Amino acid sequence: xxxxxxxxxxxxxxxxxxxxxxxxxxxxxxxxxxxxxxxxxxxxxxxxxxxxxxxxxxxxxxxxxxxxxxxxxxxxxxxxxxxxxxxxxxxxxxxxxxxxxxxxxxxxxxxxxxxxxxxxxxxxxxxxxxxxxxxxxxxxxxxxxxxxxxxxxxxxxxxxxxxxxxxxxxxxxxxxxxxxxxxxxxxxxxxxxxxxxxxxxxxxxxxxxxxxxxxxxxxxxxxxxxxxxxxxxxxxxxxxxxxxxxxxxxxxxxxxxxxxxxxxxxxxxxxxxxxxxxxxxxxxxxxxxx
Amino acid sequence: xxxxxxxxxxxxxxxxxxxxxxxxxxxxxxxxxxxxxxxxxxxxxxxxxxxxxxxxxxxxxxxxxxxxxxxxxxxxxxxxxxxxxxxxxxxxxxxxxxxxxxxxxxxxxxxxxxxxxxxxxxxxxxxxxxxxxxxxxxxxxxxxxxxxxxxxxxxxxxxxxxxxxxxxxxxxxxxxxxxxxxxxxxxxxxxxxxxxxxxxxxxxxxxxxxxxxxxxxxxxxxxxxxxxxxxxxxxxxxxxxxxxxxxxxxxxxxxxxxxxxxxxxxxxxxxxxxxxxxxxxxxxxxxxxxxxxxxxxxxxxxxxxxxxxxxxxxxxx
Numbered sequence: 057x058x059x060x061x062x063x064x065x066x067x068x069x070x071x072x073x074x075x076x077x078x079x080x081x082x083x084x085x086x087x088x089x090x091x092x093x094x095x096x097x098x099x100x101x102x103x104x105x106x107x108x109x110x111x112x113x114x115x116x117x118x119x120x121x122x123x124x125x126x127x128x129x130x131x132x133x134x135x136x137x138x139x140x141x142x143x144x145x146x147x148x149x150x151x152x153x154x155x156x157x158x159x160x161x162x163x164x165x166x167x168x169x170x171x172x173x174x175x176x177x178x179x180x181x182x183x184x185x186x187x188x189x190x191x192x193x194x195x196x197x198x199x200x201x202x203x204x205x206x207x208x209x210x211x212x213x214x215x216x217x218x219x220x221x222x223x224x225x226x227x228x229x230x231x232x233x234x235x236x237x238x239x240x241x242x243x244x245x246x247x248x249x250x251x252x253x254x255x256x257x258x259x260x261x262x263x264x265x266x267x268x269x270x271x272x273x274x275x276x277x278x279x280x281x282x283x284x285x286x287x288x289x290x291x292x293x294x295x296x297x298x299x300x301x302x303x304x305x306x307x308x309x310x311x312x313x314x315x316x317x318x319x320x321x322x323x324x325x326x327x328x329x330x331x332x333x334x335x336x337x338x339x340x341x342x343x344x345x346x
Numbered sequence: 347x348x349x350x351x352x353x354x355x356x357x358x359x360x361x362x363x364x365x366x367x368x369x370x371x372x373x374x375x376x377x378x379x380x381x382x383x384x385x386x387x388x389x390x391x392x393x394x395x396x397x398x399x400x401x402x403x404x405x406x407x408x409x410x411x412x413x414x415x416x417x418x419x420x421x422x423x424x425x426x427x428x429x430x431x432x433x434x435x436x437x438x439x440x441x442x443x444x445x446x447x448x449x450x451x452x453x454x455x456x457x458x459x460x461x462x463x464x465x466x467x468x469x470x471x472x473x474x475x476x477x478x479x480x481x482x483x484x485x486x487x488x489x490x491x492x493x494x495x496x497x498x499x500x501x502x503x504x505x506x507x508x509x510x511x512x513x514x515x516x517x518x519x520x521x522x523x524x525x526x527x528x529x530x531x532x533x534x535x536x537x538x539x540x541x542x543x544x545x546x547x548x549x550x551x552x553x554x555x556x557x558x559x560x561x562x563x564x565x566x567x568x569x570x571x572x573x574x575x576x577x578x579x580x581x582x583x584x585x586x587x588x589x590x591x592x593x594x595x596x597x598x599x600x601x602x603x604x605x606x607x608x609x610x611x612x613x614x615x616x617x618x619x620x621x622x623x624x625x626x627x628x629x630x631x632x633x634x635x636x637x638x639x640x641x642x643x644x645x646x647x648x649x650x651x652x653x654x655x656x657x658x659x660x661x662x663x
Binding site: 079082083086089090093094095096097099100103111112113114115116157158159161162164165166169170171172174177180181184186187188189190191192193194195196197198199214215217218220223248273276277279280283284294295296298299301302307309312313316319320323324327328331334335338339 | 496
């Protein structure tokens, strides 16, 4: 842990009163900023709980007179929002499992095995990280259309499961593990797959958690590709489904905010529980999870 | 890359000890290790080839065709790119996207660095503040765009209500050509600064406290320590943050699509939104592909410029 420069200075230059005062002001200001930062979420939740006639008031009123919980079931019947949630959950979970599985296998080869073309292939993986995703969407759409996969779960899952980031992250992590751990297992006659599965993976939990978290949240939040790859109402994801509420007959803000609350909650809960892995992942990889 | 090579040889020797020289089926150990490696990579590579490499090649090819989806495609050479150069709307979206990126990135860096320095002063409750500032990063962009659209509402939105309390009458934000883009930049700042803040916090933790102690003995002021120690030692992190934020800003789409659909009168139309409109509203597949490669060229150019500039300000050691 590093010393705090600001605090050391104030302690060295004045009595004990000034630092305490500075600290209090510092806390107050930070708390104010944190509240300011959370206002959009608070406003969302408050709007979601307002009866219809209290939504469009001028000046806006903060608190609803009664808590209109019925906005939530109404939002779910306004559009098949339950179906959108289910689609998104299924797609995000499947893409996460697939991405993690293939990334771990490839990362093991890149980190531990010697083979011709290893560096060239790894550079090719890294190189694709430079190409914006938008370059591939037109051909992907045409491919999905030609194979009749458009508007199916496959169209949503497959293109996002082979991102080079997963291979990169897992390889970087495996390289930090000492090799001595595997050697005794090899001497005992274990296969490479078994060593990966039983020795390396249990040690890779932090990196795996990061990859799972990054991928799931990325898929849960994805918008452009689901917008293109799906056509029917039954196949839409939550992000696409939310935009339907701003229809041509004006926006039902209270219902939209109820739906937005439900959309945001899963990512929030997962993040709050596992923020350590998320933040360590940013520090480890320097990118990803954006 | 030296360490992995050396270690890989080490494993081969261990495997050799296990199976004896020559191994099964008469294959050499190196060959068997390579075969195993290809098998491990195969699932990833198949997906990588089908869903990334092939589409990239197809996209490059498509950009030389005129193809309106329902009609047969025909080869036009560089015509799409020539059209781009004289397309006034493309110039507009290029300008808008650059406006967004160059408006957002400096704000983002100043706010995220400032908060990281602040949170790094051994405060209690850092976890709570970090959580609060980071939450916008992990929330669905479409959902928060809709929340901000609701807040920007000129009559009943809370932003103009807050301004009225201060005696200012706020603009029509999203339907005003002058204010729509600044409104998107404010949202982008709120949604994104937490990410760089976490990046900077990690970088600050990596600066040895001995440097500060030595500087303090020499009587350096806080201002001096920031410019002579913190900033130089943080410059690699800063470089990473700037490059990545510029790249992601150039790809802005969700907010523009959801909040303004590129309006009013194309004031917030962006490069990616223009790709979407051409590809999936006008079904001009070739032209959309050409715009996508123009986006790549823009991002690539700015990344190269920054790689070149970094020699003058980033310190590695």
